[in-house]
Amino acid sequence: MGERPPPDPVDYDLVIIGCGIYGSQVARTYLSIRPGRRVAIFESSKTIGSVWSRERVYEDFWTQVPLSILEFSDHPMQDVPQEDEYYGFFKAKHVTMYLEEYCRNKVFNGQPLDSRILLEAPVQRIYKDGGFWFIKAAKSGLPTLRCPKVPDLPNLSQFQGTIIHHKDFALLETCEILEQPKGIVVIGGAKSAADVVYSRAKAGHRVTWLIRKSASGPAYFISAKGMVGSQNSKATLYTKLTSLFFGSIFAAQMGFNRISRWINTSEIGVAVLRKTWQDFNARALAEADYDRADGKENGFFNLKPDTEFFWQNDSTGIDQRPDFLDLIARDTTVV
Ligand SMILES: Cc1cc2nc3c(=O)[nH]c(=O)nc-3n(C[C@H](O)[C@H](O)[C@H](O)COP(=O)(O)OP(=O)(O)OC[C@H]3O[C@@H](n4cnc5c(N)ncnc54)[C@H](O)[C@@H]3O)c2cc1C
Known part of the structure; x- marks a missing residue:
C-alpha cells in the first residue's frame, strides 16, 4: 500500500542519502551536468565523510591505499607532510580534510556543494507515490522532500x-x-x-x-x-x-x-x-x-x-x- 503524500512536500530534482565518498561524488557528477538543479544531501552524522569524517578519524588511523589513489580525478590532494606518510600510505585525517575541502570548493551555480548538505538529518522514511519519491528525515523543522523517480529533461x-x-x-x-x-x-x-x-x-x-x-x-x-x-x-x-x-x-x-x-x-x-x-x-x-x-x-x-x-x-x-x-x-x- 502506498503512503499518503504529505500536504506540503518541497520539490527537489535529486535527493542523495549519505555524504560519504560516494554521495559527494553523485552530487558533484549531477551538478556538473545540471548546475542549476536543486540537490539535497541528507547526512545522519554531524560531519561529512562517514568512515573518514572528523567524528571517526583519530590520530593513528591510517589509510590502506596509497596517496595517489585516494583522490578524485578533478581535484588533487594537497601535499601530505612527510611525517604523516609511510611508503605512500598516509594518515586518514588528510582524507577528512580533503573531502571537506572538496565539498567547499566545488561550486555550482554560485553555490558550494557543502551548502546542499543537511547534517544530522538521518533519513527515516522514504517511499514512492505516483511518479515521485518522498523522503523524510528525523530532524525537526525539515520538511518532507519530493523528487521525481526518473530524472526529467529541460523543456x-x-x-x-x-x-x-x-x-x-x-x-x-x-x-x-x-x-x-x-x-x-x-x-x-x-x-x-x-x-x-x-x-x-x-x-x-x-x-x-x-x-x-x-x-x-x-x-x-x-x-x-x-x-x-x-x-x-x-x-x-x-x-x-x-x-x-x-x-x-x-x-x-x-x-x-x-x-x-x-x-x-x-x-x-x-x-x-x-x-x-x-x-x-x-x-x-x-x-x-x-x-x-x-x-x-x-x-x-x-x-x-x-x-x-x-x-x-x-x-x-x-x-x-x-x-x-x-x-x-x-x-x-x-x-
Ligand atoms: C577503518 C576503515 C578503513 C578503511 N580504509 C580504506 C582505505 O584506506 N581505502 C579505501 O578506499 N577504503 C577504505 N575503507 C572503506 C571505506 O568504507 C570506503 O572507502 C568509503 O568510505 C565508502 O564510501 P561510501 O560513500 O560508499 O559509504 P560510506 O562512507 O559508508 O557513506 C555512507 C554515508 O551515509 C550516511 N547514512 C547512512 N544511512 C543514512 C540515513 N538513513 N540518512 C542519512 N545518512 C545516512 C552515513 O552516515 C555515511 O556518511 C575503510 C573502511 C574502514 C571502516
Missing part, C-alpha cells in the same frame, strides 16, 4: 510525444504504442540505449539515437567473437594472459609476477603492451567500420569511440547480434 512539458523510460520498455514492448509507425528517439550512449535502438530498428521503426557529446560518449562496442582460441570476447579479455596487459598502477610498481612487471616497466615490455592494445583497437574499429559508406548520411561515425579501448572510461558494449552494427548504420540516425 519536457513542451514535448508532444510519449516518453518511455528503459525500465518500462519490457512491459511496453508488445503494446500498441510501439506498434505505431512513429519515429522514435532513443537517448543515451550505453548498453540499454543500444538494445532499445536495435529492437526498434529491427521492428522497422525510424530511430534517431541521441548521444550527449559533453559526457563520455557512446559505449565502446566490441565484437562478441573471441580471440586467441577463446569462446567469446569477454573470455578473451578476462584470461590470466590478458590480465598481464591491463596496465595498472600496482602492476607497474610491483607487478603480479615477473612477466607483468616486465610488460609494465621495461621499454620493450611497454612497447609490446602498446602494440597489443593498438592492434586490439584497430581490429575493433575495422570490424565496426564506422566510416562505412552506407552509414555516412545517418551519422554512423558518431558511434566511433573517442578514446582507444585501453583508455576508455565509459561502458563497453558487445555486438551480440550479427546484424547489430549493420542495422544501425543503415537504418538509424545517430546524432
Whole structure:
C-alpha cells in the first residue's frame, strides 16, 4: 500500500542519502551536468565523510591505499607532510580534510556543494507515490522532500510525444504504442540505449539515437567473437594472459609476477603492451567500420569511440547480434 503524500512536500530534482565518498561524488557528477538543479544531501552524522569524517578519524588511523589513489580525478590532494606518510600510505585525517575541502570548493551555480548538505538529518522514511519519491528525515523543522523517480529533461512539458523510460520498455514492448509507425528517439550512449535502438530498428521503426557529446560518449562496442582460441570476447579479455596487459598502477610498481612487471616497466615490455592494445583497437574499429559508406548520411561515425579501448572510461558494449552494427548504420540516425 502506498503512503499518503504529505500536504506540503518541497520539490527537489535529486535527493542523495549519505555524504560519504560516494554521495559527494553523485552530487558533484549531477551538478556538473545540471548546475542549476536543486540537490539535497541528507547526512545522519554531524560531519561529512562517514568512515573518514572528523567524528571517526583519530590520530593513528591510517589509510590502506596509497596517496595517489585516494583522490578524485578533478581535484588533487594537497601535499601530505612527510611525517604523516609511510611508503605512500598516509594518515586518514588528510582524507577528512580533503573531502571537506572538496565539498567547499566545488561550486555550482554560485553555490558550494557543502551548502546542499543537511547534517544530522538521518533519513527515516522514504517511499514512492505516483511518479515521485518522498523522503523524510528525523530532524525537526525539515520538511518532507519530493523528487521525481526518473530524472526529467529541460523543456519536457513542451514535448508532444510519449516518453518511455528503459525500465518500462519490457512491459511496453508488445503494446500498441510501439506498434505505431512513429519515429522514435532513443537517448543515451550505453548498453540499454543500444538494445532499445536495435529492437526498434529491427521492428522497422525510424530511430534517431541521441548521444550527449559533453559526457563520455557512446559505449565502446566490441565484437562478441573471441580471440586467441577463446569462446567469446569477454573470455578473451578476462584470461590470466590478458590480465598481464591491463596496465595498472600496482602492476607497474610491483607487478603480479615477473612477466607483468616486465610488460609494465621495461621499454620493450611497454612497447609490446602498446602494440597489443593498438592492434586490439584497430581490429575493433575495422570490424565496426564506422566510416562505412552506407552509414555516412545517418551519422554512423558518431558511434566511433573517442578514446582507444585501453583508455576508455565509459561502458563497453558487445555486438551480440550479427546484424547489430549493420542495422544501425543503415537504418538509424545517430546524432
Ligand atoms: C577503518 C576503515 C578503513 C578503511 N580504509 C580504506 C582505505 O584506506 N581505502 C579505501 O578506499 N577504503 C577504505 N575503507 C572503506 C571505506 O568504507 C570506503 O572507502 C568509503 O568510505 C565508502 O564510501 P561510501 O560513500 O560508499 O559509504 P560510506 O562512507 O559508508 O557513506 C555512507 C554515508 O551515509 C550516511 N547514512 C547512512 N544511512 C543514512 C540515513 N538513513 N540518512 C542519512 N545518512 C545516512 C552515513 O552516515 C555515511 O556518511 C575503510 C573502511 C574502514 C571502516
